[in-house]
Amino acid sequence: MAKKQLIMEKALELFAKQGFEATSVQQITDHCGISKGAFYLSFKSKDELIVALIDHFMRQFTADIDYVVNHEQNDADLLYDFYYTTFQSFNKHSDFAKILMKEPTQSFNEELFTKLHNYNKSIEKVILSMIDRLYGEQANDLKYDLAFCIKGFMNTYSELFLLYKLPIDLDLLARSLVEKTDLLAKNMTLSFISDELIQMIDQPLNEERTLDQIVEIVEKNIEDMEDSIEKESLILLKHELLEPSQHPAIVKGLLENIRQHPHCKWAAYLLRRHFGIK
Amino acid sequence: MAKKQLIMEKALELFAKQGFEATSVQQITDHCGISKGAFYLSFKSKDELIVALIDHFMRQFTADIDYVVNHEQNDADLLYDFYYTTFQSFNKHSDFAKILMKEPTQSFNEELFTKLHNYNKSIEKVILSMIDRLYGEQANDLKYDLAFCIKGFMNTYSELFLLYKLPIDLDLLARSLVEKTDLLAKNMTLSFISDELIQMIDQPLNEERTLDQIVEIVEKNIEDMEDSIEKESLILLKHELLEPSQHPAIVKGLLENIRQHPHCKWAAYLLRRHFGIK
DNA sequence: CATACTAATGACTACACGGTCAATTGTCAA
DNA sequence: TTGACAATTGACCGTGTAGTCATTAGTATG
Numbered sequence: 001m002a003k004k005q006l007i008m009e010k011a012l013e014l015f016a017k018q019g020f021e022a023t024s025v026q027q028i029t030d031h032c033g034i035s036k037g038a039f040y041l042s043f044k045s046k047d048e049l050i051v052a053l054i055d056h057f058m059r060q061f062t063a064d065i066d067y068v069v070n071h072e073q074n075d076a077d078l079l080y081d082f083y084y085t086t087f088q089s090f091n092k093h094s095d096f097a098k099i100l101m102k103e104p105t106q107s108f109n110e111e112l113f114t115k116l117h118n119y120n121k122s123i124e125k126v127i128l129s130m131i132d133r134l135y136g137e138q139a140n141d142l143k144y145d146l147a148f149c150i151k152g153f154m155n156t157y158s159e160l161f162l163l164y165k166l167p168i169d170l171d172l173l174a175r176s177l178v179e180k181t182d183l184l185a186k187n188m189t190l191s192f193i194s195d196e197l198i199q200m201i202d203q204p205l206n207e208e209r210t211l212d213q214i215v216e217i218v219e220k221n222i223e224d225m226e227d228s229i230e231k232e233s234l235i236l237l238k239h240e241l242l243e244p245s246q247h248p249a250i251v252k253g254l255l256e257n258i259r260q261h262p263h264c265k266w267a268a269y270l271l272r273r274h275f276g277i278k
Numbered sequence: 279m280a281k282k283q284l285i286m287e288k289a290l291e292l293f294a295k296q297g298f299e300a301t302s303v304q305q306i307t308d309h310c311g312i313s314k315g316a317f318y319l320s321f322k323s324k325d326e327l328i329v330a331l332i333d334h335f336m337r338q339f340t341a342d343i344d345y346v347v348n349h350e351q352n353d354a355d356l357l358y359d360f361y362y363t364t365f366q367s368f369n370k371h372s373d374f375a376k377i378l379m380k381e382p383t384q385s386f387n388e389e390l391f392t393k394l395h396n397y398n399k400s401i402e403k404v405i406l407s408m409i410d411r412l413y414g415e416q417a418n419d420l421k422y423d424l425a426f427c428i429k430g431f432m433n434t435y436s437e438l439f440l441l442y443k444l445p446i447d448l449d450l451l452a453r454s455l456v457e458k459t460d461l462l463a464k465n466m467t468l469s470f471i472s473d474e475l476i477q478m479i480d481q482p483l484n485e486e487r488t489l490d491q492i493v494e495i496v497e498k499n500i501e502d503m504e505d506s507i508e509k510e511s512l513i514l515l516k517h518e519l520l521e522p523s524q525h526p527a528i529v530k531g532l533l534e535n536i537r538q539h540p541h542c543k544w545a546a547y548l549l550r551r552h553f554g555i556k
Numbered sequence: 557c558a559t560a561c562t563a564a565t566g567a568c569t570a571c572a573c574g575g576t577c578a579a580t581t582g583t584c585a586a
Numbered sequence: 587t588t589g590a591c592a593a594t595t596g597a598c599c600g601t602g603t604a605g606t607c608a609t610t611a612g613t614a615t616g
Contacts, residue, residue, distance in 0.1 A: 021299045024603065035565045040605070149458065152430030157470070164479050167546060169470075176468040180427065187461050192435070192447075192454040201442050302573060313595045315576085324574065 004042045006032055008053055016095035020050055051112065057096040058119040059266030061089050065123065066269055067259065069130045079181055082130060083153075083174040090158050091168070098162050121202070127151070135185045144193035146185055153177050214270050215241055221267050230264060233257040237271055252277050282320045284310055286331055294373035298328055329390065335374040336397040339367050343401065347408045357459055360408060361431075361452040368436050369446070376440050379433075399480070405429070413463045422471035424463055431455050492548050493519055499545045511535040515549055529553050 010031045014023045025046055029036050043049045068085045072078045090097045127147045131139060139146055157177070161168045218238050225231040233254040240246050240254075255272060258264040288309045292301045303324055307314050321327045346363045350356045368375045405425045409417060417424055435455070439446045496516045500509060511532040518524055518532075533553070536546050 025605080026603085036604090037565050037606085038563080041563075046604070145454065145458075148434050149431070152434035153427070155433055156426050156430035160471075160475070160479075165550070166475060166478055172468070173470050176423065176466075176470040179466060179468045180423075180462055183461055183465050184458055187465070188457060190450070190454040190457045192451050193438075197438070197444060200444055201438075303575080304573080314574090315595055316593085318575070319593080 003034070003038065004052075007034075007039060007042055007049065008056065011049055012053060012095045012099070015050075015053075016098040020099065047109070047112075051115070053096065053099070054112070054115065054119075055266075057093055058116075059269070061093070062119060062122045062126070063265035063269035064089055066126050066272075069126050070272070075134060078130060078134060079178045080174050082127075083177045084170055086154060087158065087168070087170055087173060091161060091170070094162055097158065101159070101162055124151070131185070139185050139188075141191045142185070142188050144195075144198055145188065145191050146181070148193060149184055150181060153180065211241065211274070214267075214274055217270065218267050221264060224263065225261075230258045230261045234264065234267065241271075241274070248275070248277065251275055281312070281316065282330075285312075285317060285320055285327065286334065289327055290331060290373045290377070293328075293331075294376040298377065325387065325390075329393070331374065331377070332390070332393065332397075335371055336394075339371070340397060340400045340404070342367055344404050347404050353412060356408060356412060357456045358452050360405075361455045362448060364432060365436065365446070365448055365451060369439065369448070372440055375436065379437070379440060402429070409463070417463050417466075419469045420463070420466050422473075422476055423466065423469050424459070426471060427462055428459060431458065489519065489552070492552055495548065496545050508536045512545065519549075519552070526553075 007028065011023070011028045014027055014031060025036060025039055029039050032039075043052070065082060065085055068081050069078065072081050124147055127150055128143055131143045131146050135143075135146075157173065160166055215238065218234060218241065222231060222234050222238065225234070236246075237251070237254050237258075240251055255268055255275075255277060259268050285306065289301070289306045292305060292309060303314060303317055307317050310317075321330070343360060343363055346359050347356065350359050402425055405428055406421055409421050409424050413421075413424075435451065438444055493516065496512060496519065500512050500516065514524075515529070515532050515536075518529060533546060533550055
C-alpha cells in the first residue's frame, strides 16, 4: 500500500512538469527507485494511475469546499471562506492542479471525461447551494450565470500562480473576488444560462450514488487504514449505514472524527450527504 | 501550396477530435488521401504543422477583435461587438478553439509556449485598450482585474458550445456579458492584479535574468530598505548569490523572511527562481 | 537449516511513432 | 516516342513505448 502512495507522489511531480503522455512508466519507476515490474504490481496500467490521482485529489477538493460551505455559520464570511479555501487548495496541490489545467480534457478515454465532468458537477452543486443560501430567490434565474462567473474567476485567477510561480496574497485575492461576486449577484438582470441549457449538458451523464456504492467505498477505505480512532469511527459509520440505530449527534461526532484524515475526506463527504448532516 | 491548405484543414479536424499528440502523421495523410512522404514535402515536421495552425488562426482572431475594437465608433456598442465577434469567431473556428482549450499549454516545446503567451498578450492588449477607452481613469487601478474577468468570461462561457455542442443565442450571450462587465467596471473597488504582478509575468519570458542583473536589483532593494530582519535577510541572500555556501533550508528560510515585504516581492520572485526553490 | 511463499526485478516482446529516401509514376518539351 | 525532370510513394529505420514473465532476492515458518 505504501508503494502505491510513493508512486502516486512521484508520478505527480513528473506529470506536472512534463504532462501525462510525455512521462513514461520507466521514468516514474526510476524516479521512485523501483523496477518497472513493481509498478505493475500496484497499478494495472498507466491509465489506472492517472485515474487514481484524479480521484484522490478531486475527492479531497470537493470534500473540502463542501465542508466549508456547510459549516460556515456566518453568511458574511461564506464567500470569502469559499474562495480562500479553494485557492489555498490549488496552491497546496499545485502539481495536481497543473495537470488538470493542462491536460487535454477529452483526449483521455471517455470514462475519464465523464469522471471529470461528474466532479465538475459536484463542485457546481456546492457553488449553487452557496448561491442559494446567500442570495436565495433574489438570484434564482441568475444562479447558473453566477456559478459560471465564479468558476470563471477560479480558472482565470488560478493561472496566475499555476503557470507563473508568483507570490500570492490569498487574503486580498479572496476579498477582491468576494466583491466581484457580490456585485454581480446583487445587480445582474440578464440571465444567459437557463435551466434548459443545464439540463442539456447533464442529460447524458446522470449518476447517483447508491447505498451499496457508498458502503463499498467505505470498506475499501477501512482496509487501507491503520488502526486508529479514525478507523474505528469509520467502522461504526459503516454499521450505521447498514443498520441505522445511533443518535444523529453520535453520527455527527463520528463524522467529525474522520473529517481531517486525508484519506477519509471523500468518504466523509458521501456520508454527510447520505445522513443529511451538515 | 494547395496541398498545405488541405493538410492543415484535415489535420485540424483530427486534432480537435483526438488531440495533437494522439494524432499520427499516418492518420493525417490517410485522411488527406496522400502518402506520408507527401506530408514532409509541405511541412518539415509535425511540430511545424501545429505551429502553422496556431499562427494561422491566432493571427486571424487577434486581427479580428483588434479591428472591431478600433473601428467601432460608438462606445455604447463597443463591448457588445467585442463579445459578439469573439464568440462568433470561436464558433466558426470551433475545431481550432477546441485545440487551444484542450492542449497542455506547455507540453509542447518552449518556443510554442512563448508563442501562445505572446498571442495571449496581444489579446490582453486589445482588451486593455478597450477598457481604457470605455472607463478611462475611473478603472485605472482595476484595469487588469477587469481584463482578467473578461478573459474568464470568454473561457468559461465558450466551454458551453465547445465541449457540449449546444445551440447558442449569440446576441443574448453578448448582452449578458456586457452587463456583467459594465457592473464590475463601474462598481469594483478592490484590485488584486497590480502593475507589479503583470511585470512579473511578462519579464521571465522576454529573456532570462543574468546573475549580475539579479544582484543589481537586490542591491537596489537593500539600499531602499530600513534596517530590519528583512534587510538582513536580503543582504545574506546577496552573499549567497555571489558565493553559494549555505544549506538550501537556510536559503529557503531567508526567502520566507522577505516574501511578505511589499517591496521585496519582485526580488523574492527572482531569487526563488534563481535558487530553484518553490 | 530447509522449505514455502511472497515481493521485486529487468530483459524481453510487440508495436506505434516520426522521419527518410531509393524507387516509381506523372508531366511535358523536343 | 523519347528523355529529362519534378512529384509522389511507401517500405524501411531508429527510437521509445506499455506491458509481460521467467527468474531471483527476501522473509517468515517449522
